[in-house]
Amino acid sequence: MKSNHEKEEYIEVWEDVVHIKDLVLSLIICSVTTMGAYLLAPDDATKSLVFGLIGTVIGFIICSIIIKPKRTFEYVDEEE
Amino acid sequence: MDVTLIVQMIIAAVLGTAIYTIIGIAPGTDETAVLAPVTLVLVLAGLEPIIILTFFIAAIVAKKLTDSIPVAVAGIPGGVMAAPMVEHAMVLKKYGLPDVSIRKMASGSVIGTIVAVPVSLLLASLLAPFGEGIAEYAGPIFFGGAIFLAIMSKNRWLALATILPFAILIQGLRHLYWGIGIIPEDKTVFTSFFLGITIGPIILKLFELLNRDIREKLPRHSKKEIKVKKQSQVKGFPNPFKILDKKEVKTASIASFTGVLTFFMSPVGITIFLGEVFTKHIKDPVKRASRAISSMDGLTNATYISGTLIPLIAIGLPLSPTAIGPAIALFQAPPVLTEEHNLHHLLSMNEFVFATVIGAVIAIGLTYYITVKYSQQICAFVFKYIPHEALLGVFFGLVLMLAYRDAGWLNIAGVLLIGLVAGTLHRWGVNYGVQFMVLYAAPWMLGLFV
Numbered sequence: 001m002k003s004n005h006e007k008e009e010y011i012e013v014w015e016d017v018v019h020i021k022d023l024v025l026s027l028i029i030c031s032v033t034t035m036g037a038y039l040l041a042p043d044d045a046t047k048s049l050v051f052g053l054i055g056t057v058i059g060f061i062i063c064s065i066i067i068k069p070k071r072t073f074e075y076v077d078e079e080e
Numbered sequence: 081m082d083v084t085l086i087v088q089m090i091i092a093a094v095l096g097t098a099i100y101t102i103i104g105i106a107p108g109t110d111e112t113a114v115l116a117p118v119t120l121v122l123v124l125a126g127l128e129p130i131i132i133l134t135f136f137i138a139a140i141v142a143k144k145l146t147d148s149i150p151v152a153v154a155g156i157p158g159g160v161m162a163a164p165m166v167e168h169a170m171v172l173k174k175y176g177l178p179d180v181s182i183r184k185m186a187s188g189s190v191i192g193t194i195v196a197v198p199v200s201l202l203l204a205s206l207l208a209p210f211g212e213g214i215a216e217y218a219g220p221i222f223f224g225g226a227i228f229l230a231i232m233s234k235n236r237w238l239a240l241a242t243i244l245p246f247a248i249l250i251q252g253l254r255h256l257y258w259g260i261g262i263i264p265e266d267k268t269v270f271t272s273f274f275l276g277i278t279i280g281p282i283i284l285k286l287f288e289l290l291n292r293d294i295r296e297k298l299p300r301h302s303k304k305e306i307k308v309k310k311q312s313q314v315k316g317f318p319n320p321f322k323i324l325d326k327k328e329v330k331t332a333s334i335a336s337f338t339g340v341l342t343f344f345m346s347p348v349g350i351t352i353f354l355g356e357v358f359t360k361h362i363k364d365p366v367k368r369a370s371r372a373i374s375s376m377d378g379l380t381n382a383t384y385i386s387g388t389l390i391p392l393i394a395i396g397l398p399l400s401p402t403a404i405g406p407a408i409a410l411f412q413a414p415p416v417l418t419e420e421h422n423l424h425h426l427l428s429m430n431e432f433v434f435a436t437v438i439g440a441v442i443a444i445g446l447t448y449y450i451t452v453k454y455s456q457q458i459c460a461f462v463f464k465y466i467p468h469e470a471l472l473g474v475f476f477g478l479v480l481m482l483a484y485r486d487a488g489w490l491n492i493a494g495v496l497l498i499g500l501v502a503g504t505l506h507r508w509g510v511n512y513g514v515q516f517m518v519l520y521a522a523p524w525m526l527g528l529f530v
Contacts (some may be wrong), residue, residue, distance in 0.1 A: 008300045013285050016468040017301045020289060023469045027286075030473030049117050052481045055437050056474055062469035071304045074105045076176070 017070045026063045033059035059069050082261065084154030089134040093442035095442055101447045104146030111384075115139060115406035116271075123413040129426045130435050136410060138441030140388065141193055144381045147186035148373075150471075152178045153462045163278065163512060164352045165376050171369035181373055182455035187320035188332045188374035190448055192381030193440050197334035201433055202387040202394035203340060211395040218399050219524025221344055226517035229349045235509035242510050247522040249501055253494045263487045268523075269494075272486040274405070274477050277515045282472065283496060318432075318452040324374055331358050332378035339382035340509045343390045344400045346378035346520070347383035350515015351376050374432065385440075393432055396424030401520060417427035 010017035037055025041048035103114050115136070122132050151169045165185065171182040207214070214221075230239035246477050248272060257263045267279040276283070288294045321329060342350050355376045362368035387402025388410070397419065398411040410423045417423070427435070451458075479501045483495040502515055518525075 009303050010301045010303070010416075011289075011298045012180050012301060013282065013468075013472065017304050018467075018469050018472070020295075022467070022471060025467035026467070027476050030470075030477035031480050034477035035484065038481050038484070048416035049481075049485065052485075056477050056481070060470050060474045060475055063465055067467040067469050069464065069467040071463055073460065 007069065022067045026067060029062055030056060030059035033062070082331030085121050085130070086438075088128070088131050089438050089506050090442065091335070092131045092135040093138040093439045094446070094476070096135040096439065097443045097446050099144040100139040100143040101146050101450065104143040104149070107494070111140075111143065111406045115143070116408050118191070119372050119407070119409035120413050123409050123416050126416065129423050130431050133410065133423060133427065133432070133435040134439040136388070136407065137385070137436050139439075140406065141189075141381070141440050141443035144377070144384060145186050145189045145443070145447045145451050146190070148377055149182055149455070149458055150462070152181040152185065152455075162380070164348055164355060164380075165373050167342065168355070168369040168372040168376070172373070175366055177366070179456040182319075182458070183323050183452050184328070184370045184374040184457075185377040186448055187323040187452045188320075188328075188377035190375075190444055191318040191329060191332040191341070192336040192378030193385065193444060195333050195378070196340050196382035196385040197389075197436055197440055199337060199340045199382075199428075200343070200389040201393070201436070203343075203386070204432075205429065207390065207394040214399065218397070219350045219521060219527070221399075222517050222521035225345045225349070226514055226521055229280045229353065229511070229513040229517060230355050232280050232513065233509065233511055237289075238258075238508060239514050241512045242505055243514070243518055244525070246505070246515065246518045247502065247525045249498065250519055250522040253498070253524045257487050257491070257494075262490060269486045269491065270404075270519075272479070272483040272491055272495050273498055273519060274516070275482055276495040277502040277512065277519065279475060279479055280499045280504075280515075282475070282503070283499030284507065287500060293487035307491055314439040315521035316363060317449065323452065328371055328374045329390055331375040334358070335375040335379040339379040340386040340390075342384060343402075345383075346401050347380055347387065347512050347515040349381060349398065351379050353437065354379055384446070386434075389432065389436065392423055396422060403460065406518070442508050 006067075006071070011018055013023065016077050033055040034052055035055070038052035041051030082411045100114075100119075119136055120140075146507060149167050149168075151162045152173065169178070169185075171179060180390065226243055227240070230243060231240045253273075254269055256267060258265050263269065285431055324332065327473060335358060339347070339350060357374050358375050359372040364372060384402050384406075387400035388407040391397060391399045391403040392407070392410060396411070398408055403411060409417070411417065411436050412419060412422065432465070455527055478500075480492055483492045487494070507510070507514065
């Protein structure tokens, strides 16, 4: 899903560029893991919140692995 | 006070610092959502009130220090209160200086804490005799705040004109939920509406993506190139008074002091307003941005601390946006704490001072060091490995969960609706501050028409 990204294919959402398909994928993954964990948690207000947060973290990790950041990063030396 | 208690307080402060240093870095963690539940658990578990206060102060100081990191590297607020800084942090990011913005923000935060703790304690003791009088006027105070911020904003007539309609939207949803019985009449939906306003601009954008015409017209970009200037490692223990220049220290201190005085106003609104006032005259974009973020970070930290301490010490009612949000469990956590029996009644002035100082000192000592020393490494890691999509996904997931938690499935649509309206208003130039004030003032405003 990353190889077919051509140049100039990203749109800007909240100050950074994203690919629409990856964004949709990420929204779905995080929603499913978060809500899934929340709803599966034992019936206790605090536990369900903790489960939900863990679900969010899991979703975040999955997305970070399967989606590549749309940035190139390099250090430049100070030239002055 | 015996040694065991002091040791327990120190442990609580270290734990609060450790947990919220990590949570603070995680982007999009709403302060209320991450602080209130944990504090609530500690209260219900029956810990000593003074230990809970120490934990809470350490937690907010640590969280405020680290929530600047995602702002600097990704332009995503690490918390609601970091939202106003995004614009200025983006300027520094554009110039390849995201690590500078982290250091400046963290240093501003430290100044905010140093100023806010003594001034808040002082102001609280001055206000204490009038506590009961103030408590009666919470509604009109928030309403006045909304009007004030609207008049101060760029699009004042638009902002003023949207106050009542927006209040109707908020109260309308609440009454709908009560009316169809999905939440009991003594419960008011708050957190998720708050979040809906916060992520309004994103919700609006996501909805727009569903429209083919708009989607196809959106400007397309190639990969974002980020170049970071390699900076020499800060040696020894970082000193905020060296990282900031003299003018920045001065502005940050004045801003923090003002933040304490305006503890009852929406911190985000005040931050936006004062941030503008203090930096309008600076021409150089980099200087302007670094002055703005350091003073804004000091200011948010100060309003946070004062917003917790002053109502707690002087009034005993959650009469500030911070108190009614993240710190709510210190005021009300039935059956342990109630309006007639909470930290206001349980702790003496000395105990307040002691808990605050221990919490703040430990949090600054640990978190400031990590943030400043390793900001560049943190930046590099986030840029290389964390996709922006994942951050947006996390934010979206959290909003879904908290919306559901507040009032069930229907509220997810309710929060989307609030997000759509708030996002549109935001794009038109009605800032967060006005919107938050309206959220707080809505019940009182509509009560006027009964």
